[in-house]
Amino acid sequence: MMITKQIQKPHKVLVVDDQELNRDILGMILEDGYDVIYACDGVEALAAIKENADSLSIVMLDIIMPNMDGFEVLRRMKADEQTKSIPVIVLTAEKDAELEALQLGAADFITKPFDLHEVILARVARIIELSEGRQLISSAEHDKLTDLYTRNFFFEYAQRLYTYHSETHFDAVAVNIEQFHSVNALHGRDFGNIILSAMGEEIRAFLSETEGIAARFEADRFAIYCLHQPDYGALLDRLQNKVDSASNGVRVRLRMGVREWGEGLDPVIMFDHARAACALARGDYHLSLQVYDKEMQEKELFYQRLLNDLQTAVDERQFVVFYQPKYNIQCDPPRLSSAEALIRWRHPELGMISPGEFVPLFERKGLISIVDSFVWENAAAQVADWKRRFGFELPVSVNLSRTDTFDSTLVERLVKLVADNHLIYRDLKLEVTESAYTENASQFLGVVESLRKAGFEIEMDDFGSGYSSLNMLSLMPVDVLKMDMKFVRNIENDATDRRLVTLILDIAKYLKVPVVAEGVETEGQLKILKDAGCDIVQGYYFSRPLPAEEFEKLIQKEIEIKRDRI
Numbered sequence: 001m002m003i004t005k006q007i008q009k010p011h012k013v014l015v016v017d018d019q020e021l022n023r024d025i026l027g028m029i030l031e032d033g034y035d036v037i038y039a040c041d042g043v044e045a046l047a048a049i050k051e052n053a054d055s056l057s058i059v060m061l062d063i064i065m066p067n068m069d070g071f072e073v074l075r076r077m078k079a080d081e082q083t084k085s086i087p088v089i090v091l092t093a094e095k096d097a098e099l100e101a102l103q104l105g106a107a108d109f110i111t112k113p114f115d116l117h118e119v120i121l122a123r124v125a126r127i128i129e130l131s132e133g134r135q136l137i138s139s140a141e142h143d144k145l146t147d148l149y150t151r152n153f154f155f156e157y158a159q160r161l162y163t164y165h166s167e168t169h170f171d172a173v174a175v176n177i178e179q180f181h182s183v184n185a186l187h188g189r190d191f192g193n194i195i196l197s198a199m200g201e202e203i204r205a206f207l208s209e210t211e212g213i214a215a216r217f218e219a220d221r222f223a224i225y226c227l228h229q230p231d232y233g234a235l236l237d238r239l240q241n242k243v244d245s246a247s248n249g250v251r252v253r254l255r256m257g258v259r260e261w262g263e264g265l266d267p268v269i270m271f272d273h274a275r276a277a278c279a280l281a282r283g284d285y286h287l288s289l290q291v292y293d294k295e296m297q298e299k300e301l302f303y304q305r306l307l308n309d310l311q312t313a314v315d316e317r318q319f320v321v322f323y324q325p326k327y328n329i330q331c332d333p334p335r336l337s338s339a340e341a342l343i344r345w346r347h348p349e350l351g352m353i354s355p356g357e358f359v360p361l362f363e364r365k366g367l368i369s370i371v372d373s374f375v376w377e378n379a380a381a382q383v384a385d386w387k388r389r390f391g392f393e394l395p396v397s398v399n400l401s402r403t404d405t406f407d408s409t410l411v412e413r414l415v416k417l418v419a420d421n422h423l424i425y426r427d428l429k430l431e432v433t434e435s436a437y438t439e440n441a442s443q444f445l446g447v448v449e450s451l452r453k454a455g456f457e458i459e460m461d462d463f464g465s466g467y468s469s470l471n472m473l474s475l476m477p478v479d480v481l482k483m484d485m486k487f488v489r490n491i492e493n494d495a496t497d498r499r500l501v502t503l504i505l506d507i508a509k510y511l512k513v514p515v516v517a518e519g520v521e522t523e524g525q526l527k528i529l530k531d532a533g534c535d536i537v538q539g540y541y542f543s544r545p546l547p548a549e550e551f552e553k554l555i556q557k558e559i560e561i562k563r564d565r566i
């Protein structure tokens with residue numbers, strides 16, 4: 001394969017020759033691509049070699065020199081642990097000297113008068129590559145379970161392949177096991193390990209048929225850097241079949257993301273893309289392979305932009321909290337009972353960005369608490385302000401992400417927030433999505449329980465979107481169920497959805513908690529929910545989420561209704 005590119009930092013070459021003319025010629029040939037240093041005889045050469053032992057990539061060594069000849073230099077270099085692996089190319093005019101030099105451990109020789117420049121350059125590059133490759137391989141680190149490389153070694157090697165063979169089309173392939181933590185939790189770590197080592201075995205078999213390398217990163221994350229394959233579906237099938245035969249009837253599904261070779265894309269970027277594609281792959285069969293494409297690339301750039309802009313957005317107050325009312329519909333007319341605080345991002349260039357775009361992203365990157373803290377503080381201050389100005393008690397719910405509960409000071413911070421704003425706990429409710437519960441991490445449940453003990457009410461958001469079983473639900477720390485929007489959407493013309501809504505209301509009755517129906521947009525939906533016994537409704541039918549000033553009009557209206565009643 002052709003060497004088309006020098007690595008970022010130029011390699012250091014020592015040219016040793018007693019004749020100035022020879023030093024000049026070699027210098028002229030090499031100085032464009034290498035960091036060249038010089039010595040005029042053997043004694044000087046040895047000193048330079050010692051001094052640069054860690055950084056020297058190669059020595060170009062003349063044989064016949066005064067003081068100390070090239071053979072002696074070579075002998076001493078090879079006898080010294082520090083310098084013995086530095087490759088040496090011998091420069092010689094005599095045929096006899098070649099053999100002796102090679103026997104002493106020289107890597108190659110170049111005859112005088114000098115060959116074509118291209119030949120010299122190619123030889124130097126090839127010897128450096130070989131010697132680095134040998135050093136790299138001798139330091140290879142393997143993952144014990146799968147016998148694949150470790151992450152660090154894998155990237156070092158991939159970077160090398162990329163650098164020296166930048167025209168060769170190596171693709172990046174990321175493979176994960178769907179819900180691996182659940183597989184481990186349900187069937188035990190030994191079972192998990194059997195699956196992982198079966199994967200390792202099949203990946204190694206695959207790599208024995210094509211050129212490439214592979215690693216296991218943490219847990220179930222596999223990476224393969226291999227020559228372009230015409231059909232990655234075939235690779236996925238083969239891995240899946242192997243896993244199927246190792247899993248003894250337990251359903252374990254793989255997913256795969258591929259980033260195909262692209263000009264100038266280094267392995268780190270390629271694997272970022274492959275992982276992003278893999279994250280979009282679903283466990284169901286037809287979607288379990290995703291190839292990184294233009295659309296993903298645009299999304300990726302958009303996400304990157306959002307991540308970059310987060311801090312500026314906080315500093316420049318681009319985030320705004322909107323409020324959406326919740327009405328108690330069992331009263332006539334319905335009564336404003338509380339509100340939900342919802343974040344909005346007014347981006348100076350991208351316009352209004354919906355939380356559906358950035359909340360999941362920031363959650364994945366562990367940055368959501370920056371946004372959430374902002375919302376909590378604003379909402380708490382807002383509730384206090386409304387209390388003071390209108391004498392009106394309007395509890396506001398804020399959203400909590402699962403990752404917020406990783407902060408050990410969370411309870412303390414929220415308690416302090418309530419105290420600092422002279423609120424009571426009922427004024428600030430906390431919404432947590434059902435999916436956070438179903439992961440069933442004891443740490444998470446512990447935090448939610450402490451929040452409740454402190455006095456906060458917890459609403460389970462998007463209830464019904466996940467898989468909480470009744471049995472599980474009755475053990476969950478929850479005060480309110482917020483029914484997922486999808487149930488409401490079609491209740492007017494779908495009898496099944498109507499039955500599901502009734503079922504959810506029954507569950508809530510059994511758990512003795514009220515239900516909030518979200519996403520109510522029409523009079524018809526409202527009526528069905530009211531007749532079915534649903535207490536509280538949130539949705540466009542009453543109002544979209546509003547900026548605080550506009551929301552105040554709803555408060556004022558409510559105060560008037562109250563006044564009229566008296």
Ligand code: C2E
Nearest residue numbers: 342343354355356359375399400401519520521538539540
């Ligand atoms: P969510 O907490 O379930 O909030 C309800 C979402 O439904 C809001 O979307 C709201 O605007 C929308 N919605 C309300 N009524 C209707 C309706 O009648 N029809 C339709 N089609 N939609 C309706 P939004 O504001 O875009 O927020 C989306 C999600 O982003 C929220 O879902 C919540 O999970 C998350 N989110 C919003 N603000 C925050 C926040 O401050 N922190 C965190 N961690 N997540 C937030």
Ligand code: MG
Nearest residue numbers: 340399431461
């Ligand atoms: Mg919510």
Ligand code: MG
Nearest residue numbers: 461462482518
């Ligand atoms: Mg919701």
